[in-house]
Amino acid sequence: MLSKQKIKELKKDNNGVFKQLVFENKRNNAYLLNILENLGQLPKDFDGSWLPDLLESKNKQIRFWTVKNLGKLNNGNYLNTLKNVAINDIDTTVRREAVSSIGRMRNPNTKKVLLEILKDNDPKIVSQAIRGLLIFKSDNEVYEQLKSLINHPNEMVRTVIYKEFFAEQSIKSKTNQPHTESYDYLKNVVVNGDTIEVMKLLKDESVHLTFTSPPYYNARDYSIYPSYKDYLGFLAEVFKEVYRITKEGRFFILNTSPIIIPRISRQHSSKRYPIPFDIHPFLVEMGWEFIDDIVWMKPEASVKNRVGGFQQHRKPLGYKPNTITEYLMVYRKSTEKLLDWNIRQYDWKTVKESKVKDGFETTNVWKIDPCFDKIHSAVFPVELCKRVIKYYSFMGDLVFDPFSGSGTVGKTAKSLDRYFFLTEKDDNYFNYMKSKKSNEMFDKRPTKFLSLTEFQQTIK
Ligand SMILES: C[S@@+](CC[C@H](N)C(=O)[O-])C[C@H]1O[C@@H](n2cnc3c(N)ncnc32)[C@H](O)[C@@H]1O
Numbered sequence: 001m002l003s004k005q006k007i008k009e010l011k012k013d014n015n016g017v018f019k020q021l022v023f024e025n026k027r028n029n030a031y032l033l034n035i036l037e038n039l040g041q042l043p044k045d046f047d048g049s050w051l052p053d054l055l056e057s058k059n060k061q062i063r064f065w066t067v068k069n070l071g072k073l074n075n076g077n078y079l080n081t082l083k084n085v086a087i088n089d090i091d092t093t094v095r096r097e098a099v100s101s102i103g104r105m106r107n108p109n110t111k112k113v114l115l116e117i118l119k120d121n122d123p124k125i126v127s128q129a130i131r132g133l134l135i136f137k138s139d140n141e142v143y144e145q146l147k148s149l150i151n152h153p154n155e156m157v158r159t160v161i162y163k164e165f166f167a168e169q170s171i172k173s174k175t176n177q178p179h180t181e182s183y184d185y186l187k188n189v190v191v192n193g194d195t196i197e198v199m200k201l202l203k204d205e206s207v208h209l210t211f212t213s214p215p216y217y218n219a220r221d222y223s224i225y226p227s228y229k230d231y232l233g234f235l236a237e238v239f240k241e242v243y244r245i246t247k248e249g250r251f252f253i254l255n256t257s258p259i260i261i262p263r264i265s266r267q268h269s270s271k272r273y274p275i276p277f278d279i280h281p282f283l284v285e286m287g288w289e290f291i292d293d294i295v296w297m298k299p300e301a302s303v304k305n306r307v308g309g310f311q312q313h314r315k316p317l318g319y320k321p322n323t324i325t326e327y328l329m330v331y332r333k334s335t336e337k338l339l340d341w342n343i344r345q346y347d348w349k350t351v352k353e354s355k356v357k358d359g360f361e362t363t364n365v366w367k368i369d370p371c372f373d374k375i376h377s378a379v380f381p382v383e384l385c386k387r388v389i390k391y392y393s394f395m396g397d398l399v400f401d402p403f404s405g406s407g408t409v410g411k412t413a414k415s416l417d418r419y420f421f422l423t424e425k426d427d428n429y430f431n432y433m434k435s436k437k438s439n440e441m442f443d444k445r446p447t448k449f450l451s452l453t454e455f456q457q458t459i460k
Pocket residue numbers: 193194195196212213214215216222376378379380402403404405406407408409423424425426429
């Protein structure tokens with residue numbers, strides 16, 4: 001086996017020596033790979049005429065590295081060879097590398113080949129060809145062909161094209177407010193009213209983060225919907241408004257779990273509704289980009305015992321585990337901008353002070369005890385709110401909870417130097433939040449508790 005040093009030397013005084021060595025060792029894959037992987041940068045006058053033969057190898061690693069080295073030669077004479085690999089090789093990685101090599105040539109002769117590759121049915125190959133073609137964006141034919149891919153069946157391809165050709169026009173003029181700021185009339189305000197009606201009064205891109213737990217269909221007393229379909233429709237309407245009022249590229253964390261509606265008699269069975277899974281398609285459809293699923297895990301002793309019956313009879317099919325989890329589905333408002341863009345909007349002091357300290361949760365399973373409240377039957381534990389707010393917002397941001405209940409999101413946001421905006425329809429819960437006011441330190445910006453009409457007036 002040749003050492004790296006030896007390969008380096010042979011590469012410099014190039015007189016066909018590799019050709020000879022490769023020929024002598026043509027059945028020794030390890031030997032060939034060692035050369036191919038260690039060739040590094042190639043001198044301008046490097047004789048690569050021995051490389052194309054290796055594309056016949058059955059070993060895909062050898063073909064991959066051969067393509068990579070052919071690419072480094074940046075020699076238009078190999079364009080057809082690379083095209084052939086890009087279209088016909090049986091391995092996607094090898095094909096992709098061939099398209100990438102063609103793209104790296106940055107040679108106008110490659111345009112025709114890359115345009116042909118756009119018709120490939122592997123989206124990864126198409127994306128690679130797009131990358132190579134983008135440098136020729138000013139060429140009319142390339143421009144038109146790329147732009148037409150906005151109707152491509154693959155979503156990744158469409159996203160790239162959207163970002164390159166359509167994004168700028170579409171995001172302009174939504175708001176004049178700087179990304180890090182929020183309107184004073186929303187800061188530390190609780191509105192007693194239907195969240196949709198309240199949100200309709202808000203400007204586009206008003207809030208930085210939304211964390212909420214909606215009503216559990218008809219599983220609790222405060223929520224009565226004519227049907228599950230109506231319920232999902234209602235949630236979809238709420239989250240569409242949340243989408244509109246969320247700032248570009250910011251997050252929405254939705255806490256839900258499958259619920260159970262008990263059976264009406266022993267002759268009937270109970271029904272389970274998988275809310276997180278049913279609402280998800282609506283969210284994606286309206287533009288929310290799915291980011292993560294976090295599981296909130298509670299101690300078994302804290303949840304209703306469902307497994308008791310099975311414990312006794314042990315008959316298959318009758319198994320009903322104790323459900324100790326809920327979901328926190330994390331979504332981001334779609335944008336062509338990277339997260340870095342969002343972060344860069346803040347000054348260094350805010351970024352520094354908002355940094356999450358050691359001891360943060362490293363997995364997507366959050367073990368947190370539930371919280372019980374004498375007035376509200378479904379309150380968030382403060383620890384859950386703390387994590388969401390610390391991980392998904394900066395100090396000074398505006399955090400929104402459309403279904404605020406007892407106001408845990410608001411209280412926690414305040415304690416973490418964020419502002420909050422809450423809506424709650426139920427008078428009792430609204431008054432409950434109001435009654436707790438004196439217990440909290442609403443010093444700098446006292447909380448305002450407003451009716452819908454009062455709130456409307458503050459906006460004017
Ligand atoms: C699951 S609870 C939220 C509890 C809250 N996370 C807490 O920590 O206290 C859902 C709340 O949404 C409220 N709600 C239901 N429909 C509403 C609507 N259309 N507008 C505003 N609030 C609503 C209910 O009254 C209930 O208090």
